[in-house]
Amino acid sequence: MTKKHFLLLALLLFTFSAPLFGWTVLSPALRGWNQSPLTFQVNYANCPITQDELNSALDAALELWNNIPGSSLVLARGSSTTTVAAFMADTATDTPVILCDPQMSTNLGTDSNFIPGATMRVAGSSNITYGGILLNAEAGKSSQIANLTPLELEIVMAHEMGHVLGLGHSSIESALMYYSIGDKSELLIGEDDRDGVRFLYPANEFSGGLYGCSSVHVHAHSPPTQSVLYSVFFFLFLGLLPRLSRKLFPRLFPA
Secondary structure (H helix, E strand, O other): OOHHHHHHHHHHHHHHHOOOOOOOEOOOOOEOOOOOOEEEEEEOOOOOOOHHHHHHHHHHHHHHHHOOOOEOOOEEEEEOOOOHHHHHOOOOOOOOEEEEEOOHHHHHOOOOOOOOEEEEEEEEOOEEEEEEEEEEOOOOOOOOHHHOOHHHHHHHHHHHHHHHHOEOOEOOOOOOOEOOOOOOOOOOOOHHHHHHHHHHOEOOHHHHOOOHHHHOOOOOOOOOOHHHHHHHHHHHHHHHHHHHHHHHOOOOOOO
């Protein structure tokens, strides 16, 4: 096997097996909300489901986003009297807000028949300061939230919450922020979602007053991260690649 063949195979292997990162942000000019905890205010008016049903889905979504190692994000739930009209007019004073919209097609400017929830009006200067979620409460629409299963409502809530936090869609199909929920059978947050949140809401290591090496623990052993393990196995495989290639393809890679 020539050196040229070896380098070509190594490059192809690394290209097609390297981890993919698909998260995006809603705007490169905006970072996350500068509030902690960040409280999602809910107005239950016009909702075609009970308050308990809506709270159950919301709490599941909050718990999902609240458990991201390496992130400073802390979310909570509150109540609001803000109307859809006030929110769409950019006059709401308690955002981020969650509203049930009985005229969703009108407010979206498109048919809401296949849109159970939508994130709207996310704006700010350097940090996000305004935004919220409209849930489909429009009569006669197949995606009205009353027609969703509890799991589907949880996934929709968590997905739209990710947009309000500043995340765009992911190209990774297993990610919560993938554009479609059609194939999801569990409420899960993927590593790609976590990476995006850590970018927008990085943990503040300096908040505790111990910096760098002054806070190292000598007996706490953590398992290697996925990226470290990947690198180890990748280079071990590279070491075996010449011998393996000669055995599998002796004509292409003569000794």
